[in-house]
Amino acid sequence: xxxxxxxxxxxxxxxxxxxxxxxxxxxxxxxxxxxxxxxxxxxxxxxxxxxxxxxxxxxxxxxxxxxxxxxxxxxxxxxxxxxxxxxxxxxxxxxxxxxxxxxxxxxxxxxxxxxxxxxxxxxxxxxxxxxxxxxxxxxxxxxxxxxxxxxxxxxxxxxxxxxxxxxxxxxxxxxxxxxxxxxxxxxxxxxxxxxxxxxxxxxxxxxxxxxxxxxxxxxxxxxxxxxxxxxxxxxxxxxxxxxxxxxxxxxxxxxxxxxxxxxxxxxxxxxxxxxxxxx
Amino acid sequence: xxxxxxxxxxxxxxxxxxxxxxxxxxxxxxxxxxxxxxxxxxxxxxxxxxxxxxxxxxxxxxxxxxxxxxxxxxxxxxxxxxxxxxxxxxxxxxxxxxxxxxxxxxxxxxxxxxxxxxxxxxxxxxxxxxxxxxxxxxxxxxxxxxxxxxxxxxxxxxxxxxxxxx
Numbered sequence: 273x274x275x276x277x278x279x280x281x282x283x284x285x286x287x288x289x290x291x292x293x294x295x296x297x298x299x300x301x302x303x304x305x306x307x308x309x310x311x312x313x314x315x316x317x318x319x320x321x322x323x324x325x326x327x328x329x330x331x332x333x334x335x336x337x338x339x340x341x342x343x344x345x346x347x348x349x350x351x352x353x354x355x356x357x358x359x360x361x362x363x364x365x366x367x368x369x370x371x372x373x374x375x376x377x378x379x380x381x382x383x384x385x386x387x388x389x390x391x392x393x394x395x396x397x398x399x400x401x402x403x404x405x406x407x408x409x410x411x412x413x414x415x416x417x418x419x420x421x422x423x424x425x426x427x428x429x430x431x432x433x434x435x436x437x438x439x440x441x442x443x444x445x446x447x448x449x450x451x452x453x454x455x456x457x458x459x460x461x462x463x464x465x466x467x468x469x470x471x472x473x474x475x476x477x478x479x480x481x482x483x484x485x486x487x488x489x490x491x492x493x494x495x496x497x498x499x500x501x502x503x504x505x506x507x508x509x510x511x512x513x514x515x516x517x518x519x520x521x522x523x524x525x526x527x528x529x530x531x532x533x534x535x536x537x538x539x540x541x542x543x544x545x546x547x548x549x550x551x
Numbered sequence: 552x553x554x555x556x557x558x559x560x561x562x563x564x565x566x567x568x569x570x571x572x573x574x575x576x577x578x579x580x581x582x583x584x585x586x587x588x589x590x591x592x593x594x595x596x597x598x599x600x601x602x603x604x605x606x607x608x609x610x611x612x613x614x615x616x617x618x619x620x621x622x623x624x625x626x627x628x629x630x631x632x633x634x635x636x637x638x639x640x641x642x643x644x645x646x647x648x649x650x651x652x653x654x655x656x657x658x659x660x661x662x663x664x665x666x667x668x669x670x671x672x673x674x675x676x677x678x679x680x681x682x683x684x685x686x687x688x689x690x691x692x693x694x695x696x697x698x699x700x701x702x703x704x705x706x707x708x709x710x711x712x713x714x715x716x717x
Contacts, residue, residue, distance in 0.1 A: 273596060279554035280574035280620050309577070309616045310597035321554070323573065324621065350610070374690025375667060377598060379610040380617065461689040 274542045275312035282324040286331075286410050286437060289323050293435040293526040294412060297420075301437060303346060304381040306373070307389050330473045331384075331439060336361050340442045342408075345384025350375075352383060361445040363550065364403060364452040364472060371454075374462045387423075388438045390430045390493065393464040395456070397424060398494035402452075402470040402486035405443035411436040424493035449475045453545035455538050456488075459525070467527045469538040473505075473546045480505050480546060485539070488533055490520040502538060509543045559623040563588070564632030572619045579614030581622075582629055590630040590659050594692070603661035603690030605629050611667045630659035639666050641711065645704040646678040653695035660691050665705045669712060678709045 283289035293299050299321040311317040314433045325331065331346040334357050341362045343352065352358050352436055353369040372378060372386075372395050386396040387407060400407070400420045411433055418431045427432055432438060446452070456468030468488045473480040483501040488494045495518060503512035513536040520531035560569040563586060570585055577596075577638070582588040582605070594600035596615045603614035606628040630702060633639045639662055645651070652658045667688040672679050679687070684705045 274577075274580070275575040277573070277575050280557060280618070281554055305618070305621075306598060306613070306616050309618065312575070312617065313577070313596045322618075326621065370686075374601070375687060376601065376604050376611040376613050376664065377616070377688060380612045461686050535564055 273313055273315055275309075276315055276318040278312075279321045280324065281321060282327045283385075283386075284327050286328055286439065289325060289328065289437050290410060290412060290435055292321065292323045293437070296323075297434070299323050299390075301325055303385040303388075304348065305385075306377050306381040307385070307391065325437070334358060336445055339445050341445050342440050342442045343383050345382060345388075345437075345439050345441070347383045349373075349378035349381045349383065349386075353378060362403070362443050363446055363450075364399050364454060364470060365443070367452065367454045368399055368470065369466075371395055371456060371458075371462070376499035383441060384438045387441055388430065388432060390424055390428055391464075392424075392427060392491060392493050393468075393489040395454075395468060395470065395488065396466075398453075398468060398470040400418055400441055400443065400487040401494045401496060402472050402484045403443040403482055404472070404482075405441055407431075407438055407450040408440040408442065409438050415439075417442070421496075427492040451475055451480065451546045451548075451550065453542035455541045455545075457534050457538065465529050467520070467534045467538060469542050470494075471534070471542050471546055475549065479507060483546070485542070487518060487535055487538075489525075490518050490535060497535075497539075504543055504546070506540075509540060512543065513539050557620050557623075559620055561622050561624060562626045564628055566587050573619065574620050576619045578607070578612075578617045578619050578622055578627070578696065580603065581619035582614065582627070585619075588629050588631050590634075592656055592659055596681070598712055599690075599692070600657070600660075601664065602657050602660040604663045604691065606633075606663060606667075630662055633666065642666060642669065642704070642708050645708045646701075649700045649704040649707065651696060651700040651704040652693075657691060657693045657695075661688065661693065662670065663700060664688055664691050665701075665708075669705070669709055672709050673712055676713055678706075678713045681706060684709075 298317040327518045331344045333344045335342045359366045453471040456465035458465045473483040483505045485497045499515040499517045500512040503515045520528040568593045592602040598616045628636040
């Protein structure tokens with residue numbers, strides 16, 4: 273199908289984008305457009321105005337400072353995939369990048385767009401949650417940060433207000449004690465996963481601390497399995513699998529029961545990754 | 552001023568083009584309907600099948616997931632441009648020799664996507680494995696060939712191009 277008619281404005285500044293969102297109540301922001309244009313083509317979405325963020329300078333930087341990696345919202349997936357700073361300081365994000373869609377889509381899709389869209393089956397929202405990161409947004413009242421744990425509110429629903437523009441995501445910079453894990457089960461490379469798991473922890477001697485397990489494809493948002501996190505910190509993988517506090521619904525890919533089983537399979541694989549020092 | 556139709560100027564296959572386009576028009580529809588470049592095909596129109604794959608500023612993108620108005624100032628290359636310049640002549644010959652197409656609907660996207668991998672292979676002087684070729688082409692559907700012949704053709708060209716340079 274073809275999109276319903278809409279107007280288009282290419283914002284030159286963040287303030288202009290925020291103002292346009294204020295003037296047009298059903299305006300939508302477009303960054304990479306790799307999810308939005310598909311929904312426009314299928315007429316699942318029909319805004320009166322698209323505000324293009326691609327002309328705003330300075331939103332595509334990757335910076336490491338004060339123990340945090342800040343990834344500008346307009347950073348393309350391919351930029352993150354090839355970034356030395358991401359590989360060194362945000363290795364979980366580097367690890368997941370090849371699993372996201374396909375080269376042609378990673379060339380265009382943005383990190384900020386993926387987080388703001390908040391697809392519950394997507395990898396990056398789960399990574400942000402697993403890393404205990406935060407989102408930086410600018411709205412009419414200025415700039416604010418929102419913790420990942422408070423950001424994902426429901427199905428495609430986030431803590432962003434109607435006039436907020438997500439400008440960056442921040443994750444703690446990895447150090448020698450940072451452990452990460454990732455795996456997903458998908459029918460075909462690049463497809464949305466049936467179930468996936470992004471995880472981080474800190475090595476504490478021979479034990480793990482600050483275990484964060486963020487499952488995706490199992491609910492309305494990426495979900496932390498907090499009871500399993502506690503069990504895994506205690507070193508007991510069997511107990512962690514038994515404690516998996518997830519109740520996935522059936523979807524087109526699998527039954528909820530199968531997803532729950534697969535979540536346990538992934539947890540065992542990812543637990544092994546978390547227990548090994550990073551090379 | 553109406554923002555539902557905008558004037559854009561871009562370079563398509565080496566030629567400068569200036570047109571007024573509807574904001575809602577996707578790049579691939581613009582190429583096909585306004586410029587009569589019908590080599591780029593329209594399949595699923597939501598980024599899954601890959602047959603609309605074209606190059607924008609040197610990188611492959613989905614022609615159905617980019618708006619024409621977003622290409623103001625950009626350099627766009629379609630299968631017509633890749634073909635006329637001779638850049639993919641060896642790849643096209645390999646597709647023919649290996650029976651890597653039957654109906655041909657996916658072929659323009661396959662060629663653009665495969666050339667993207669082959670360019671990187673040449674830059675790094677590494678022949679991609681068959682698994683790497685499959686992974687790179689995993690976003691392009693072919694309903695005729697079963698993919699084996701396509702992987703054969705891309706592998707043959709990678710060996711010829713990288714091998715030839717060593």
